[in-house]
Amino acid sequence: MPRFENKNKRMLQVQMSNEKIFALAGSMVAYEGNFKFEKSSLGGGGIFKALKRAATGEGIPLMVCQGSGTVYFAREAKEVNVIPLMGEKLFVESSSLLAYDQSVRTDVVFRGLRGMTSGQGLFTTTVEGQGTVTLLSEGPIIALEVTPQMPLCVDPDAFIAYKGNLQQDFIFDVNWKTFVGQDSGETFQLKFSGQGVVYIQPAER
Template sequence: MNKYSIAEFIKNTEQEDKGEGFFELETPRMLEVNLNGQVWAKAGSMVAYNGAIKFEREGILENGLGGLFKMALTGEGASLMKANGDGKLYLADAGKKVIILHLQSEAIYVNGNDLLAFEPSIKHDIKLMRRVAGMMAGGLFNIRCEGTGMIAITTHYEPLTLRVTPGKPIVTDPNATVAWSGNLQPNFQTDISLKTFVGRGSGESIQMRFEGDGFVIVQPYEEVYMQTNN
């Protein structure tokens, strides 16, 4: 066990400007946003800030009537917030590892629970996985992020990226799937033998099958998604 004097502890853990720009990894599990304008973030992810920053939930009609329908259907659509102002904003999510990605006229799908923040230049759209909604508690939704700018995603422990190539599909557990390339559309399948082995109704009997040319990011952790009524 490490023992520090207060002065040593402050020196070893204090905030440090790295000059990396809008998004900085202050620690592997803490995102610093150098805010001068607006940023989208997961609701409840703010742990600290300085300066003049105001927060508001995503408007009920932010994405039009289609967005309103998805929010009602998933019960999770209001889990994004906007932070506006000038200052430093610190974001985290249950101690998960933070990864910054810079999109360059690209698209990526991120599991709704694993998207921490993104620049306002990134267009976002909530997608409900309807085919799996009746099979898993609370269903499962993802957010399509597209454009040029930075996004921050989170994973439990270190992620693994698997390449999907023609003729060589990748099959994943939905609870361990974090993100995938914007050109891929997963299909859902049920493994009858696995379902029989692990017990009826087990989440592991439902699988995501990715075919084509792209990538999928998985984590060494099976996350349980609970529907909320915000």
Template structure:
């Protein structure tokens, strides 16, 4: 049947220029970067590229001693690579759904495992979650991004954004928490009754409590973070 021909397959799946700018969702799970300069991306996320592009692993001291020490202390599981050049770069991360955010002098926290790529115009810093160090596999860390530029984040399946207001705080499972607004500082709370009820290991009893004004993004999946060798 013609609907299953190679020509039809190519027609349905071929790359298309949508003219959306620097970051473009080629599919819901594939990010196209229209590169003319530099971009930061998660190590190992390159699927394909065309043009003249070079890749460099982030230098050990590229971001200063402060961030180096933080990475050592947090057992950070995500390394970055810098792509330089001109061309089209395609990024993906284990088939996770990709969301693009344009920060306009905003700030956002992203779970380190869910950060796919961001423009070099953005300032960023690693934030430690001291309360859960050693309490969860690999520990947890997040990256705060500030300024003007684009960032691509990933989630297992469709993300859900919950609004946080002073009279209506939100409590989440850390393993299902993807990102939150820069105005929020989560507090870690332990619920022994939940741990007993679910009977599912120490991680289940730890929750993140968001209070104030802002938003938090969650996914319908509990990710387990394993510390990797740098």
């Protein structure tokens, strides 16, 4: 299986031996060895799931990287976070995906509620299986634990991903951005309750 590691906090290196991974199109910055790169519309989920991603706006411009040696990925000097999956399902903001194992499956699930007029937050990309997924973040990613006794509310612009047995809801008419002089638009929070981990970034998109 390919070995995903941080070359530094803003660059991913993947060591491969005639293997295949999916990565964000245009994110390859260098490689050592023999590789080929091809555009991919499937992304490890099959044709039906690729069509669903396109229809819901969760489409991800992907490429297939195959070969032997070491390949390096980066995107706009954002920080790279390597997350191993042991059969778990990770719910992730699609714009945060950088690269992942061929063995990892992707899909799109509906997360919206009635009253939501903004497209943001309606659909979420899932990655699931045995393998590794790498996520991009503005600044160091922060993992916050959620317990049944301690739910968590998150600004949707800071949300990266979550895993575990969590329920996601929307809370509307929250005006904290108005307090600090930002144009709030349609203001809402993402509320997580249950048992699991939520990943956020210390910045807004």
